Amino acid sequence: MWKEDIQPFVGKKVMAVENNTKLDADRMLNKSITKVKTWGKHFLICFDDFTLRIHFLMFGDLYINRRKPPEKPIKLSMQFADGELVLYNCALRFIEEPLDEVYDWSTDVMSEVWNPKAAMEKLKAIPDALVCDALLNQDIFSGVGNIMKNEVLFRTCVQPLSMVGKIPLKKWEEILSELVIYSYQFLEWRKAGEFQRHWEVNARKLCPRDKAPFIKAYLGVDQRRSYYCTLCQVLYQ
């Protein structure tokens, strides 16, 4: 949504910056935005020969033409002749290389060139990994996060501790297509400011299918929060 929201700034020149990072933000002065792109959770503001990479982490925010109420510390503000972009709570860096050298766009589940076959090949190489880890791997599924992991595993009836190599190919195809479907639904719900309302498993107590209590556990290499139902979700191992 932010990508659409800042389209009016494409072609516009940065007239001033307010910078609370270690970055040399002044290099953007008098430069014009050429394009706005995304790769997974990376938000990319392109200039002629470099790119500002923004990662909003857990609590990042972008405000356009206004400041966040109540007043919060600003990471970076970019001021234009006719507007302002204000960034909060994000990780920023510059990318010097052409983006096509840095990013494999086909790993992004929301890209036009998303390639599920390539993802499948990578999964075949890690049969012993847990599915809860695999779905969070940004090199395979750029953009997928912890909520989506929980929701898609619930939708497809797979337990998070299932092993990648033990999940049947048919089931994987279902997971991959559901990841894409859920990503676009997630975006629409976020735009409407109602994405939490649609969680079926994440942060929920009872399984809507069979009314059994969900298991809540911190699983995988990064011990991320997982919710699942042992009755309707299958453990492949």
Added chain:
DNA sequence: GATAATGTTAGCAT
């Protein structure tokens, strides 16, 4: 008011 959580990475230790 304390706690926990949509995520990543610099920096240190092994």
Added chain:
DNA sequence: AATGCTAACATTAT
């Protein structure tokens, strides 16, 4: 050299 762990970031709902 490579791997692995922790602190840090910082807001908001419960």
